[in-house]
Amino acid sequence: EPEVTQTPSHQVTQMGQEVILRCVPISNHLYFYWYRQILGQKVEFLVSFYNNEISEKSEIFDDQFSVERPDGSNFTLKIRSTKLEDSAMYFCASSADRGTNQPQHFGDGTRLSIL
Amino acid sequence: AQSVTQLDSQVPVFEEAPVELRCNYSSSVSVYLFWYVQYPNQGLQLLLKYLSGSTLVKGINGFEAEFNKSQTSFHLRKPSVHISDTAEYFCAVRGNAGNMLTFGGGTRLMVKP
Numbered sequence: 209e210p211e212v213t214q215t216p217s218h219q220v221t222q223m224g225q226e227v228i229l230r231c232v233p234i235s236n237h238l239y240f241y242w243y244r245q246i247l248g249q250k251v252e253f254l255v256s257f258y259n260n261e262i263s264e265k266s267e268i269f270d271d272q273f274s275v276e277r278p279d280g281s282n283f284t285l286k287i288r289s290t291k292l293e294d295s296a297m298y299f300c301a302s303s304a305d306r307g308t309n310q311p312q313h314f315g316d317g318t319r320l321s322i323l
Numbered sequence: 324a325q326s327v328t329q330l331d332s333q334v335p336v337f338e339e340a341p342v343e344l345r346c347n348y349s350s351s352v353s354v355y356l357f358w359y360v361q362y363p364n365q366g367l368q369l370l371l372k373y374l375s376g377s378t379l380v381k382g383i384n385g386f387e388a389e390f391n392k393s394q395t396s397f398h399l400r401k402p403s404v405h406i407s408d409t410a411e412y413f414c415a416v417r418g419n420a421g422n423m424l425t426f427g428g429g430t431r432l433m434v435k436p
Binding site: 243256306 | 364366372425
C-alpha cells in the first residue's frame with residue numbers, strides 16, 4: 209500500500225536556527241497537510257496545500273512557518289528562528305482530493321527537538 | 324469551529340474482553356467523523372470513517388463505531404480485543420467546509436493478557 213514518508217525521523221536543532229522537515233506524499237494525491245503534536249497535547253492542524261498554494265491555515269501557522277512543493281514529489285515545512293516551544297512531533301498527510309470521502313493518509317512523523 | 328472530546332485518556336482491558344472508546348464532538352455545522360490509530364513509533368492510520376448513510380460503520384481490525392447525532396457521539400467499539408490492539412486511538416472531525424481535521428486528545432488502549 210502506498211505510504212506517506214517523512215524525513216528525518218528525528219531532528220535536533222539549536223534554538224534560533226532554521227529547520228526544514230521533508231515529506232513525500234502518496235504519488236497521485238493532490239492535497240497535502242502538516243499537523244503537529246506537542247508532547248502530551250492534541251494533534252493540531254497547521255496548514256493544507258493544494259495546487260501550489262496554501263488552502264487553509266490555522267492560527268499556529270504564522271510568519272515563522274512556510275510550506276513548499278519544490279518538485280513533483282516533495283512537500284516541505286520550513287520553520288525559521290526556531291523556539292523551544294516548536295518542539296513537537298510533526299506529521300505530514302496527503303489526500304487524493306478535497307472531496308469529503310477522501311481520507312487523509314499520515315506519515316510516521318518527524319520528532320523535532322529544539323535545544 | 325469544531326471540537327472533540329475523548330473522555331478517557333487511558334482504557335485498560337483484558338485480552339478478549341469488549342471495549343468502547345468514547346468520543347463526543349461539538350459543531351455548528353454537519354461533520355464527518357474519523358477514528359485513527361497510532362501504534363508505537365508509527366504515524367496515524369485510518370480505522371474507519373463516517374461520512375453519511377448508515378450510522379454504524381465498520382473499519383479495519385474488527386473495529387466499528389456508531390454515529391449518534393442527538394448525543395453528538397461517535398464511540399468506537401470492538402467485541403473482543405487482542406494484545407496487538409494496544410495503541411493510541413484518536414477521534415477526529417472535519418467540517419463541511421475545508422479539509423482540516425480537528426482531533427481529540429487521544430485514548431491509550433492497554434490490552435493485558
